[in-house]
Amino acid sequence: MLRKRSILLTLLCTIMLIIATACSGGGNEAKNENKGKSSGKSGDTVDLLMGTGSQGGTYYPLGAEMANVWNKNIKSINVTSTESGASVENLAKIANGEFDLGMTVNLPAYDAYEGKGDFKGRKVENFAFIGHIYPEVLQIVTRESFGINSIADLKGKRIAIGPPGSGTQSAAKIVLEAFGIKDGDYEAYQEGFGDAKAKLQDGTIDASFGLLGLPDAGIDELQASVKDVKLLEITGEELAYVEKNSGYTRYTMKAGSYEWLKKDVSTVSAFAILVANTDTVDDETAYQLAKVMIEKANENTHQQAKHMTKENALNGRGNLPIHPGAEKYYKEIGILK
Known part of the structure; x- marks a missing residue:
């Protein structure tokens, strides 16, 4: 009888161990699914992918420098710049969720917002203006x-x-x-x-x-x-x-x-401008991106960074919606009411 109780106890412990392991594995899977996404808690880092342009142009090296300056000054993000076909491709990849940020000429951005030109019949609605980069x-x-x-x-x-x-x-x-x-x-x-x-x-x-x-x-x-x-x-x-x-x-x-x-x-x-995917870039991140672009432009070694100033910040915006986070910053420094 005692032996039977011992066997049953051992079997029960084994079952409980299996259940505990399964629950633990489910927790790790959930963590992996959320890797790289912001939960708003202190210590989280958000990974952002930014489309630039082709090697040999201005976007590619300037975008790399912009990413370096952001990563140095904003602890909550990690921006990776990547080569692309530039403006139209960057906007299209923001539309389908591949890019979080994109460098673009202001004119294709207007077309994307209005569903004209290269974007006829495929209006892009999930992006907003962050700031001016250079003429x-x-x-x-x-x-x-x-x-x-x-x-x-x-x-x-x-x-x-x-x-x-x-x-x-x-x-x-x-x-x-x-x-x-x-x-x-x-x-x-x-x-x-x-x-x-x-x-x-x-x-x-x-x-x-x-x-x-x-x-x-x-x-x-x-x-x-x-x-x-x-x-x-x-x-x-x-x-x-x-x-x-x-x-x-x-x-x-x-x-x-x-x-x-x-x-x-x-x-x-x-104008070259920076736009953000409003589905993936939250207000606080947009605020920091705009702030660092202007206030830390002197840390950017590319010669075109000299154009990222308070006076130029809204150049190229036109009728584009401005990201609420960037808007908050521009109101703070007195260039938006």
């Missing part, structure tokens, strides 16, 4: 030795128009259209300036479009190598056409913007 200047690069004197001469040529889904490509197409050059009238290379620079150097392509910061290190590097970089202008009726049919505005690259640039060059510009 983007359309720079159309060729070489003196190629014998190209104007954009009109690009018909039949080999042209890098920017990666698919980039603001550069949208701008390139509207400019070429202004000069009567349509798709099919030229050989298109859908790549960023990083790849285009090498092709310009060896003569594989004839020209490249780039929405870039001014000055751009890549263009300076090309000039140092080939000694005959030439920037093409947009003027007159063609400039008026671009302004009328897009949100780009006229911009003058002043002589001396590059050490080798001896005369003013007329072109167009827009």
